[in-house]
Amino acid sequence: MKISGAALIVSGFLLAGCSTAPKPDEAPRPPDVKPVPEDACGAQTVGSLVGETLTDELQAQIADRSRAADIRVLEPGKSYTMDYRAERLDIKVDDQRMITDISCG
Numbered sequence: 166m167k168i169s170g171a172a173l174i175v176s177g178f179l180l181a182g183c184s185t186a187p188k189p190d191e192a193p194r195p196p197d198v199k200p201v202p203e204d205a206c207g208a209q210t211v212g213s214l215v216g217e218t219l220t221d222e223l224q225a226q227i228a229d230r231s232r233a234a235d236i237r238v239l240e241p242g243k244s245y246t247m248d249y250r251a252e253r254l255d256i257k258v259d260d261q262r263m264i265t266d267i268s269c270g
Contacts (some may be wrong), residue, residue, distance in 0.1 A: 167185050168206070173261055185210075187199070202251075204269070205249065205251040205252045205269060206231060206233040206234070206253055206254040206255075206268075206269035206270075207230065207231025207232050207233050207254060208229050208231065208254060208267050208268050208269050210224065210230055210232075211230050211231045211254075211267055212267050214227065214263065214264055214267065215264050215266065215267060216263065216264060217263070217264050218261065218262050218263050218264075219238065219256060219258050219260075219262045219263070219264050224236065224238070224256070227254070227256065227267075228254075231254050232254065233252060233253060233254035234252035235239065235253040235254070236253070236254045237253055237255050237256070237270070238256050238258060239240065239255055239256065239257045239258065240258055241258075241259060241260055249270055250270065251269050252269075252270075253269065253270055254267065254268075254269065254270075255268050255269070255270040
């Protein structure tokens with residue numbers, strides 16, 4: 166009796182489907198994460214500047230007052246990463262550089 170190669174392959178797949186998977190190891194413990202203060206970027210401190218036109222001088226004042234670790238100006242039509250960093254201050258501006266929102270991010 167002659168068995169074709171295709172029959173051997175199909176029977177191999179059928180037998181593989183009947184096998185049991187090995188038991189997975191226990192998942193590792195997640196790393197300890199330090200809690201981040203609610204307003205780590207200082208957005209509440211400079212939130213009253215929404216509606217102002219963002220200039221280099223005003224951005225320097227915002228950096229000084231907020232004490233944010235990093236400041237990112239979000240302009241319309243540009244691409245930005247979506248990663249969240251609690252210590253980073255995001256300043257959203259419109260086409261005329263008017264501040265429309267200030268938040269941590």
